[in-house]
Amino acid sequence: MHCKRANNLMMARLDGHAAEVEVRELEEHLFTCSACQARWEKMRALDQLFRSAPMVSAPSRLHARVRARIDRREQARRAIAGGLALAIGTAALALLTLVPIGFTLLENAGAAPALLIGGVETITQLMNLIDPVTRMPLVLLDRFAASLVIVGLGSLAIAVALNGLWIATMRRLRPVGR
Amino acid sequence: MTEEELWIEAAREGDKTAFGHLVEAYQNPIYNLAFRMLGNGPEAEDAAQEAFIRAYRYLDSYDPQRAFSTWLFSIASHYCIDRLRRRRINWLPLKEEIAEPIRLASASPNPETVVTERDREDWIQELMSTLSPTDRAAVTLHYWYDCPYKEIAEVLDLTVSAVKSRLYRARRALAEQMEGEAYALQEG
Numbered sequence: 135m136h137c138k139r140a141n142n143l144m145m146a147r148l149d150g151h152a153a154e155v156e157v158r159e160l161e162e163h164l165f166t167c168s169a170c171q172a173r174w175e176k177m178r179a180l181d182q183l184f185r186s187a188p189m190v191s192a193p194s195r196l197h198a199r200v201r202a203r204i205d206r207r208e209q210a211r212r213a214i215a216g217g218l219a220l221a222i223g224t225a226a227l228a229l230l231t232l233v234p235i236g237f238t239l240l241e242n243a244g245a246a247p248a249l250l251i252g253g254v255e256t257i258t259q260l261m262n263l264i265d266p267v268t269r270m271p272l273v274l275l276d277r278f279a280a281s282l283v284i285v286g287l288g289s290l291a292i293a294v295a296l297n298g299l300w301i302a303t304m305r306r307l308r309p310v311g312r
Numbered sequence: 313m314t315e316e317e318l319w320i321e322a323a324r325e326g327d328k329t330a331f332g333h334l335v336e337a338y339q340n341p342i343y344n345l346a347f348r349m350l351g352n353g354p355e356a357e358d359a360a361q362e363a364f365i366r367a368y369r370y371l372d373s374y375d376p377q378r379a380f381s382t383w384l385f386s387i388a389s390h391y392c393i394d395r396l397r398r399r400r401i402n403w404l405p406l407k408e409e410i411a412e413p414i415r416l417a418s419a420s421p422n423p424e425t426v427v428t429e430r431d432r433e434d435w436i437q438e439l440m441s442t443l444s445p446t447d448r449a450a451v452t453l454h455y456w457y458d459c460p461y462k463e464i465a466e467v468l469d470l471t472v473s474a475v476k477s478r479l480y481r482a483r484r485a486l487a488e489q490m491e492g493e494a495y496a497l498q499e500g
Contacts, residue, residue, distance in 0.1 A: 192343035
């Protein structure tokens with residue numbers, strides 16, 4: 135028998151996969167080959183060393199830590215989803231209030247038709263926007279001061295209410311016992 | 313349906329208590345796998361945690377046709393392999409780690425010294441540290457879990473013949489490092 139086959143049989147024997155005839159074959163070879171005999175001793179010692187080592191137990195806190203990380207992860211996901219919803223809601227609210235105001239301002243400044251007519255005239259009229267835009271704050275204050283305050287305060291109140299609702303929801307969903 | 317299958321199904325629907333049962337059932341095998349591969353407790357604890365978190369995150373991709381333990385071992389083994397590779401890149405030149413001699417054999421003044429449990433653990437960790445990350449996983453699954461070659465292959469995404477040859481080479485390399493005190497251990 136070649137030493138290579140003997141090595142394979144050593145592994146098989148240690149793992150309990152060797153047939154009886156293979157075991158005898160290996161023993162005969164070991165009897166005549168001192169190099170394989172030495173390796174066999176080492177293989178057996180290795181096997182015994184590794185198989186005698188027990189399973190190491192996990193620290194008792196591992197379970198709780200995994201649970202805490204899962205809770206934190208879900209909380210973060212909810213916070214992101216909530217934040218995103220709040221941001222989209224606030225942006226939609228802002229658009230709803232600001233678009234009509236902006237359009238009215240453009241109309242008053244004579245720029246609104248430019249957006250509809252097109253061509254060279256549009257460019258000319260858009261250029262004319264520069265002047266009205268610089269005057270916009272004054273026009274704003276002059277014409278819409280009262281209604282802007284109402285719309286602004288209303289938006290602020292709605293945003294505060296949404297934020298409050300979101301924070302309260304987050305507190306309610308926060309896991310207990312940590 | 314087994315209790316484990318019920319837990320898995322419930323966990324997939326977001327039941328954290330059911331997932332907690334799975335953690336409880338597998339925390340020791342997963343921690344031991346990480347400990348044997350990484351060689352120290354704090355890192356093993358981190359790795360075991362990470363393996364469970366990943367399992368929870370990807371529970372939807374688990375194929376119930378496979379054994380849950382194989383799937384979980386696969387996640388933990390691959391995480392430990394990645395961690396060992398990063399560690400190697402960051403801290404240790406490959407050659408130095410492989411060339412590290414096992415000194416226990418010659419360090420003891422008395423060959424008949426009784427090998428304590430602590431010595432045995434240190435010795436095993438030293439031997440394991442001479443193996444490549446994937447070989448460490450294969451050796452751990454072979455010795456501590458009695459996994460058949462087919463299961464080791466599934467866990468490590470290798471072919472059965474690749475597992476056989478890896479284990480053959482790794483065990484031979486480890487055996488070559490067994491000297492003097494190995495026999496003292498045998499006697500003890």
